[in-house]
Amino acid sequence: EKYKIFKKWLIDNGAIFQKKIDFPYTYGPFHIIGCKCISDINDDEGILLVPKNLMIIGKDLTYINKLIEEIKEEISEEEDLSTLFLTLNLYLEKDNKDSFFRPYLDLIYTNRDYFATWTDDNLLELHNAYMAQSIRNLLYEIDQMYQLLTKCKAFSKMTKEEYSFCYFQVISRQFYLDQKNSALVPLADLLNHNSVNVHYELYDS
Numbered sequence: 001e002k003y004k005i006f007k008k009w010l011i012d013n014g015a016i017f018q019k020k021i022d023f024p025y026t027y028g029p030f031h032i033i034g035c036k037c038i039s040d041i042n043d044d045e046g047i048l049l050v051p052k053n054l055m056i057i058g059k060d061l062t063y064i065n066k067l068i069e070e071i072k073e074e075i076s077e078e079e080d081l082s083t084l085f086l087t088l089n090l091y092l093e094k095d096n097k098d099s100f101f102r103p104y105l106d107l108i109y110t111n112r113d114y115f116a117t118w119t120d121d122n123l124l125e126l127h128n129a130y131m132a133q134s135i136r137n138l139l140y141e142i143d144q145m146y147q148l149l150t151k152c153k154a155f156s157k158m159t160k161e162e163y164s165f166c167y168f169q170v171i172s173r174q175f176y177l178d179q180k181n182s183a184l185v186p187l188a189d190l191l192n193h194n195s196v197n198v199h200y201e202l203y204d205s
Contacts, residue, residue, distance in 0.1 A: 058082025
């Protein structure tokens with residue numbers, strides 16, 4: 001039902017679906033939600049158009065600058081502020097029932113299984129020492145930023161689990177519009193847009 005509400009929200013606000021795509025579609029005994037091709041789609045055919053008004057863009061979230069004033073000088077120049085702003089916006093919006101993005105947020109908060117919940121035994125099951133160490137390094141970086149953020153009044157009550165969950169959602173979904181600006185793009189971010197060859201184009205409107 002959440003996915004049907006989400007699809008209606010997308011269409012009502014200008015998203016365009018390729019007619020050969022069925023969404024939402026469930027797969028297998030666990031009813032995993034995804035898209036289904038009803039018929040062949042050519043390589044040069046688009047499958048989805050998401051207008052800018054449905055995108056959450058990191059650089060546009062300037063209100064967060066005031067919320068992290070206490071720690072601005074402690075944030076490294078290398079820090080990806082766009083990713084940080086998207087993460088903190090996701091946290092701040094989680095209980096906002098009136099948010100324009102509510103149908104999208106309801107999907108994001110459905111899945112609570114992600115790498116920060118894994119134990120050392122879980123990491124061993126990866127059978128990949130490099131990946132396991134990469135996750136440990138990322139968890140360390142998450143902890144360092146979390147400790148900084150809790151110095152800010154706006155985030156003093158944020159738990160580490162809440163921060164790490166929002167951060168994971170952003171880094172696993174975001175599209176980079178340029179080197180220093182990324183965005184969450186509803187539905188497009190549910191598709192595998194990194195480890196397969198996906199072509200996407202950005203337009204001013």
